[in-house]
Amino acid sequence: MQPNNPKLLILFLISTAWGQYDARQLPLYLHAGRETHPVTWGAIRRVSPHDYRPEELLKPHTGPLYLTAPSGIPLVNISPYPLDQSETWITIAPHNPRILLAGANDSRYNYGGNYRMVSYRSTDGGRTWSSAITPANLFVPTATGAAIADPGLSFDRNGNAYYSHIMAQIVNNQLAGTNGVFVAISTNGGQSWTELAPVTLNEGQNAPFDDKCLMVVDTVSNSPYRNTIYVAWRRFGGTPGIYVARSTDGGQSWSLPTLLPGSGGDTQAPILAIGPRGEVYLAWRQRLGMQENALLQISTDGGQTWRPVPVLAQSVTLLGTIHSSSGRQVLPDKQNIRVSSYPAIAVDLSSGPRRGWLYLVQAGKDNLGRSGLFFTYSTNGGTIWAPSQRIDNNQLHNDVFFPAIAVDPITGLIAVLYYSSQHDPYNQGVDAYLAISRDAQTWRHIRLTPWTFYIDGPEDVSYQGPGNYYWGDYTSIAAYNGRIYPCFWMPDSPRGSLSTLDTYVALVSFAPRPPDSLRAQFPATGAVRLRWRDPTENLLGEPLTDFAIRIFRQSSLIATVPKGTQEFTDTGLTDGAPFTYTLIAMTPDSLESEPVSISGFVGGAREPLPPTDIVARPHEEGILVQWRNPAFHIDSTELYDFAGVTIHDAATGAALDSAKPPSVQAGAISSHLLRLPTGRFYQLYLRAAGFRS
Template structure:
């Protein structure tokens, strides 16, 4: 075993934590069943915080263009990216907008395409000013995007404020607080002139995490073009935290916030995702890791009031799990949900997918659906056709609003010829009958990636800085075409030592997308 120490942030404290990490395993060594945990670990932005504390931000931020891969390199820029998201304009579905974390830089990154994803440009999303009376530093994390019916695209993320002297021992970790931010663009994402901030939480013990955004696009909905953001607010592990949902009725200019989970519960939740039915009912699902369930709630008045919390299904993995392909970051349990808004036979059906253990002790993707607005849910069933002895993780789900087809994307380790479950590819699974059966799984990536080790080094320092694939990837489907977006390390060694990248670092972890037609 290799013993390593790292800073970890939990719901109630920030402390120096040590844990044992397994050495890289040779092909002849048997793999132990992955071990799950119910402990809340450091949020995705913690690795960014550590890097900035030690190195300061990298240069960069000029618009980028794609390279000529079948898998299009969306980011094509220095340093690692992670946690990707993608959306499209329903009025012009060749207009795509995406986002990612910039692990070594301060701002959020947006990407935009006007040709259906064949080529991309890039732009930085603005950060808010320092806190009043301070000269602190800020960075963003956890991107999420959605279009409204008027062509505006909204980019949600969390903002982390920390002291300008945060890396001095006398100042401790120096986190001054976190808040939510939503930027708005009216040109598809090339410029972001408007930024709205809300739900600031001061200090180190209170923080916001994992926002997800959606917009009500229903033709008949009385809440049409409402913008909703859901996230978990960790308040030192107290009941003051929980799942928050913010709503905007003025195109993102302002937000009002309500709590969607059980207000008397422990507030141990993560991975909230909002989604809207065709008639305007607002739904939210999340991982309640104190109860070991995928939880759910609904609002019939645009997020003002909420029904009683319900359960979609129990989980075997409470919070996350260390699998060979993501042994440092650990794969997170969260729901990815959508609603059938088509005119097909399953209109109004709710779908949620999440990762959990299977009988072999590896991880797979499960799906459950509801035909009665979430009052009851189908028994969880496997998505697609998983190869025995492999892992799947970081899923996303999209229901085509025209065809009603259900598509899921995820990382899969089935192409690791060594059987070590290190090598990952992105796959799509599609159902044309409401999730009852699945067509043949489609491999999206043209090259596998190994982020467990690089040339025998574990953990791989030149790729991930502890972040590996991050916590989630994105997917959007429309009119028989799916656009998955993800990160991988196929270009890890390129531009090594290039002065434009700084500090001898190369491309490392790039954002890729693909266009998959049915």
């Protein structure tokens, strides 16, 4: 039997105050004139070639690798690296949907002249990630500074991956030098990248400037234009407007850029999608006064020709307010971060009843000035659009911004990612949300972030010139066969600054929520009885129908029980041996919940907790001792094998007497007359024992 001494040990813990960098101060590299200057086009974030972030201003630590949303959805930090990452894109490999590629503006490769784009790769459905960088650009001089931004990613049907981005030379602190739109290719699933021929290259000082590019590859199996790559961007200077180019040979060569009809004026943020017959849809925003229109161009011949005029899909009152210094849309309650009511689009490529429907979403305001997320759809290839509907659940009508949309090509589920300030009446806190719909009419909302984070100080944003404060420009989302991958960024804590921004991917699916209230009992020697509560919903909050519970001991599957069982007894075990049981709920189509586990020792730990509440009183025959017997083992399992208490002389360790059941019971208050010679001083201790110890 092992002793448990009921002695009280008091530890005085002395903490030393250490001086450290105050993350709530404005870092030097964000001061005006230090890193950033007014931008001619006000388009992208950029830095000077010798700018650096002092070591003490790096991320104090990498953010947590794994988090859990309030709904139980797992979040994976795909960029646990120094400096900040923001502005995301994600795509799924059509030949192997467990391969995911994501990208972001990663500040590690925007400083010291090391201008690269970063990709993040997963081969296990998003649970683990690695990273790679694009090669150095051979076309844009960087000696005077450069900017690189706007990640876009897509696979072709052959498994090749493509990464689009812009890069621009900075001359005299302006984006006025050589610039262009570039695409890199990976033939090994994103493990490494090779630069292709430039999509556009504008050389020389005061050349036109190409901005805000995105890409798509036609992966529709029966499309006559399968594997064609389309890249769209906004050109400033020269003949401005929205341009598109295509490649039919895997990016080895590109068509001449095409200026889309009707894309002049105050336009920006082109985005592409492919229809079920290879149609190309290209949407962008057009600002007219206080309205932001979502315009759509359509090509049915592989991007060779386009409609004479674009279609007006939706119009919203512009998001935020107009900053007097820059003319930009900003969110004044969030340090004036720049925003816009850009359109996000997606097409239903499933074989369901809405195959070919086109969906579009914008953040903006309604005619009463209330912020929201506005959704519309077209059932006839983008020619006619349904009336707008607001699809967020922000009851405060606070800021909603940076939406992204995806449609599951297998199930037809619509998923919209966005940021919302619905949990902060002061409109400074932000959460990432997911809205989902199976019918384009009714919506369910899922909070993705485990905490509300705040954009309420100058250290939370990047100053890019008067009225131009960067926090990112767009998010991304992808979906396939019941699995949804929202890709967004957030700080490593509710009050984390810009330098702590990491990119996260949420692993959302039709999978069941995990079992809960898992506990272990010991009904007999060598037996462990597991009890739990079955899940009732999937991760999307929908009712579960059929599922089973898979039970693992250590890593071996030992049983599968149907729903409603909620109990399993494992027998033939060695008493006192360690165990770990893991339970996973699994649907008939093999979608699995997150695992839940419990560990301990067969029969519970052998060692009881010590007696407590000890009181000793003089007695004419010796000492009357009173105490409370323990009710549990040291692992909090029930002390079903209570063998009694032994009273010892603390000076010699000798056992003086004992009390055993039935006179003493686990958890009960007991007393015992210890017959000792009187007139002496005694120091005693008590030990509890179990029959198994």
